Amino acid sequence: MNVRIKSGILLMLLISGYASFSQDLRNDTSLVQHLMARIFYLQQNHEKDFPVGLIPSYREYHHNKGVIKNDDNIFFTGLVVFTLHSLHPFLDKTSLAICDSIIDHATPLYTTYQNRKGRPTYNFWRTDIPEIFPNSGWLNLFNKSQALPDDLDDTVILLLASNSPDSTAAQVHNLMQGYTNNTLKSVNSSLADYKNMEAYSTWFGEKMPVDLDFCVLTNILFMIHKYQLAYTAADSASLDLLCTVVEKRHYMNEASIVSPHYNRTPVLLYHLSRLMAETKITVLEKWKPQLILDATASYKKATNFLDKVILSTALMRWGVKLPDDTIRTDTEMEAFIENNDFVFFIANITSMLPRPFNTWLGKTGIGTFSYYCPAWNYTLLLENIVWRKRLENFISD
Numbered sequence: 001m002n003v004r005i006k007s008g009i010l011l012m013l014l015i016s017g018y019a020s021f022s023q024d025l026r027n028d029t030s031l032v033q034h035l036m037a038r039i040f041y042l043q044q045n046h047e048k049d050f051p052v053g054l055i056p057s058y059r060e061y062h063h064n065k066g067v068i069k070n071d072d073n074i075f076f077t078g079l080v081v082f083t084l085h086s087l088h089p090f091l092d093k094t095s096l097a098i099c100d101s102i103i104d105h106a107t108p109l110y111t112t113y114q115n116r117k118g119r120p121t122y123n124f125w126r127t128d129i130p131e132i133f134p135n136s137g138w139l140n141l142f143n144k145s146q147a148l149p150d151d152l153d154d155t156v157i158l159l160l161a162s163n164s165p166d167s168t169a170a171q172v173h174n175l176m177q178g179y180t181n182n183t184l185k186s187v188n189s190s191l192a193d194y195k196n197m198e199a200y201s202t203w204f205g206e207k208m209p210v211d212l213d214f215c216v217l218t219n220i221l222f223m224i225h226k227y228q229l230a231y232t233a234a235d236s237a238s239l240d241l242l243c244t245v246v247e248k249r250h251y252m253n254e255a256s257i258v259s260p261h262y263n264r265t266p267v268l269l270y271h272l273s274r275l276m277a278e279t280k281i282t283v284l285e286k287w288k289p290q291l292i293l294d295a296t297a298s299y300k301k302a303t304n305f306l307d308k309v310i311l312s313t314a315l316m317r318w319g320v321k322l323p324d325d326t327i328r329t330d331t332e333m334e335a336f337i338e339n340n341d342f343v344f345f346i347a348n349i350t351s352m353l354p355r356p357f358n359t360w361l362g363k364t365g366i367g368t369f370s371y372y373c374p375a376w377n378y379t380l381l382l383e384n385i386v387w388r389k390r391l392e393n394f395i396s397d
Contacts, residue, residue, distance in 0.1 A: 028389055029092050034333065035382040036091075036098040039080065042338075042375040043102055051112070053105040055080050057373035059347070062365030068372070073124050074113040075154055075345065076373040081106050081161040083379050090386045110162055113154070120168050121150040121175065121204055122158045149205025152176060153216040153261070156223040169227040176200060176220070180234045181210045189352050191257055193248065199238040202261070209352045214245050214259040215271040225279040239283065242272070246287045252294055256362060260351035266307040266314075267344055269295050273314035292318050306342035306377055309384045316387040337381065338374035345371045 039055075046056040049070040055077040058068045084099050091099055112128055115121045125131050125148065159169055179201050181187045187195060187210040194212055200220055202211040217238045224235055245251055250258045251268040259268050269291065276284055292315065299311040299322065312322050349367030362368070 028385055029095075032091065032095050032382060032385060033098070035378045035385075036095045036102075038333065038337075039375045039378050039382075040098050040102050042378075043105060051109060053077075053107075053109050055106070055373065055375045057371055057376070059369045059371050062368040062370070071371065072126065074109065074122065074126075074158065075124055076371075076376050077106050077109065078122075078154065078157040078161040080375055080379050082157055083383055085161070085163070087383060087386050090390065107162065110158055113158070115150055119150075119175070120155075120159070120164070120172055122154045123150045124148060124154050149203050149208055151203050151216075152179065152200055153202060153213070153219055155204075156219050160223055160226065166227055169223065170229060173224065173227075173229050173232075175204075177232055177234055179204055180237070181212060185210055187212050189260070189355060191250070191254060191355075193244055193250075194241055194258070197237050197241045197244075198234060199241045200234055211260070211352050212241065212258070213261050214242065214251065214268055215262040216259075217242060218271040218275040222275050222278050225275075225281075239281065243283050243287075246272070246284065246291065249290075249294070252298075257355075257359065260348050261345060263346050263348070264307075264343070265294075265298055266302065266311050269298065269314045270310040273317040277317040288318055292320055296320070296322075304340070304342055305336070306340055306380060309380055313380070313384045313387055316384075316391050319391075321388065321391045337377045340374075340377055341372070342377060343370045343372065344376060344380075347371070 043053065043055055046054075047070055050056045050072050054072060054074070057071050057073060057076040059071045060066075060068050081103050084103060088096070088099060110122070112126045113122050113124075114127060115123070116127045155172060158164075159172060180198050181194075181201055182198050187201075189209065190212045197212075199212055199217060201208075202213050202216050221235065221238060221242070224231070229235075245258050251272070252265055255265045255268050256263045262268060262271065272284075272291070273295075275281070276288075295311050295314050295318070299308055299315070302308045302311060315322055347369040348362060351362065
């Protein structure tokens with residue numbers, strides 16, 4: 001596939017992309033093209049710290065506010081590509097061309113983040129040159145000794161982003177069975193409700209403590225259902241954990257504990273709705289009325305524009321369409337989306353400590369890094385617009 005876009009068309013879209021959202025609301029197709037063009041622009045025009053084709057993202061340490069570091073992880077690139085694949089059937093011809101270019105430019109990067117021994121698992125950071133928290137100064141003295149192992153979250157996201165063959169997904173699924181919460185190595189950083197659930201841990205590393213994360217488990221189960229893999233005991237336990245979180249509403253009052261890497265209620269609800277939109281899981285479907293009520297309440301309380309966007313998307317996945325105020329603003333697109341303080345993911349060094357120490361230290365912000373990705377912000381808004389249009393068409397039919 002040709003990875004180049006005709007420069008004249010792209011330039012036109014980028015220039016027109018600076019129009020205000022309220023103006024673009026009159027034409028969904030135009031807005032989708034603007035957003036897609038800006039994602040492509042950010043992928044192609046970024047600092048030298050990022051390799052060609054990567055979606056740039058940035059991190060900020062809690063105790064060093066205002067100091068933003070470039071972070072060349074594959075996580076956000078995988079998320080953007082995975083999400084664009086899901087939107088592909090609903091895009092117009094011009095948007096499709098840009099979408100395919102974004103995907104094609106990203107694809108060659110994946111091997112740079114793959115396990116160094118060739119195993120089809122992936123790391124948050126590149127594996128050809130072991131590194132932790134890129135561009136961190138003195139922390140980079142520990143690049144090799146403290147390098148993170150591959151993780152299940154990045155692995156399933158990259159498998160989905162790359163449309164890996166069924167055989168690869170099955171191979172990874174088989175490998176995952178060795179990395180669970182169990183009697184020999186059990187979690188001590190979560191709530192008592194989850195201590196005996198033999199769900200998947202986040203990490204493939206043998207030396208890492210067991211780490212249970214609600215959003216990671218939704219991504220794993222999404223991959224399992226997408227590839228129609230037979231459930232294992234670990235899959236069933238992971239689903240049980242999700243059900244318990246929902247039943248006890250821990251996504252509302254214990255989000256930072258049940259999902260230490262995603263941390264916030266809107267993000268947890270977004271992840272769960274994505275899984276539930278992919279496949280009907282009976283034990284989760286019965287909680288939909290409760291989830292809709294909580295998502296609606298969270299939407300009304302949300303003060304961040306992008307929190308409203310992902311909560312609106314979650315509600316639409318559950319069949320509820322809110323008013324269009326989620327995308328009503330007179331602010332220029334670039335300033336409003338790219339400078340937004342929306343946090344989708346955090347790195348929390350203290351989160352895997354035993355309770356209650358992880359809770360105490362977590363509240364201090366020690367070892368907590370917030371991640372920002374302007375292109376992902378655009379992708380979330382793009383996804384919301386597509387879902388809004390899909391729901392309108394469904395209702396009109």
